[in-house]
Amino acid sequence: MFRQLTRRSAVIPQFTRSYIPGQFTGAKKANGKYTVTLIEGDGIGPEISEAVKEIYAAADVPIEWEPVDVTPLLIDGKTTLPQPAVDSVNKNLVALKGPLATPVGKGHSSMNLTLRRTFNLFANVRPCQSVQGFETPYKNVDTVLIRENTEGEYSGIEHTIVPGVVQSIKLITKPASEKVIRYAFEYAKSVNKPHVLVVHKASIMKLSDGLFVETAKEVGKEYPDVSLDYELLDNTSLKLASDPSDYKNIVMVMPNLYGDIMSDLSSGLIGGLGLTPSANMGNTVSIFEAVHGSAPDIAGKGLANPTALLLSSVMMLRHMSLNDYADKIDAAVKKTIASGPANRTGDLRGTASTQHFTAQVISNL
Ligand code: ATP
Secondary structure, eight states: OHHHHHHHTOOOOOOOOOOOOSOOOOOOOTTSOEEEEEEOOSTTHHHHHHHHHHHHHHTTOSEEEEEOOOOOEEETTEEEOOHHHHHHHHHHSEEEEOOOOOOTTSOOOOHHHHHHHHTTOOEEEEEEEOOTTSOOSOSOOEEEEEEEOSSEEEEEEEEEEETTEEEEEEEOOHHHHHHHHHHHHHHHHHTTOOEEEEEEOTTTSTTHHHHHHHHHHHHHTTOTTSEEEEEEHHHHHHHHHHOGGGGTTOEEEEOHHHHHHHHHHHHHHHTOGGGOEEEEEOSSOEEEEESSOOOTTTTTTTOOOOHHHHHHHHHHHHHTTOHHHHHHHHHHHHHHHHTOGGGSOGGGTOOOOHHHHHHHHHHTO
């Protein structure tokens, strides 16, 4: 199986430009630099954020970081972000975010959800591309999925009906579906992959996923140059794991939970969570973050791979039209990973510490 796949996957693609639709309207300061809010995050967050800061300083990227504390507050039983953090993101319109852990046992809801709701970050863009020089069973992975980010199975509406019987509500609304689907069409046009695939399970969830599919049919009429297809989630899982090259020229769009699961599946195809970036897009604000969590098992040990956060920052630079800096950092990261196990972190079967990897990226800039 492995050998057969390797033979079939002879072409090793380079990372392509991944333009994120949605206009960045932030202004440069008098010194020619942009201010970007930095949420370092928990667990390995501070270590990988430090790596990004060092590499940005070495690459002379015209960005000044504005670090903010997002330790959540519980106001009227609701998880709330500290106002200075909210003000900073609203002012700068762009943020880079490390992984956040939700405080346990204090009645807090998910920090990531709180952030997405606070800034109405309705679309989560998750590209997955093979990294040249890092051996995996598939060599030509180039997928992108767009996850609805605000509702679905993550609506947080759960209750006990009687002891032993609980109910969890999957909320799908036409406005939220329309927003993310329209975004997927715009994205598909901008990256020249004029094919949108709606991944769903309307065969079972006839009303909720049915509405998502019906909405896509309506929105699709406005995009005659982009083809539109539908596929059942289980079928997509099977096909993606069997031959990801079938999804190369497609933009997948799907409800929240499916996007969460399918993006981890896609990460596995290219070497794991340490490599996968993402962008959370709102109407005006965008927050870029790694797909992985806070990795508490390796936090503080100097073992974390900063690549996912770095590549998220590369997406951010492209969003800000700082493409030359994006290309430079992107190339240096890839070159470092390709240069062998001594310069790769443990999650990529390497022996390098976070610091060593960072120093190598800087020397490859
Ligand atoms: P959380 O509850 O914050 O989501 P988690 O441990 O459930 O944390 P992840 O943080 O995503 O989930 O970690 C899953 C596994 O992947 C862990 O073994 C972790 O060490 C590893 N991992 C995740 N991110 C990285 C990274 N950047 N570098 C190295 N290993 C990582």
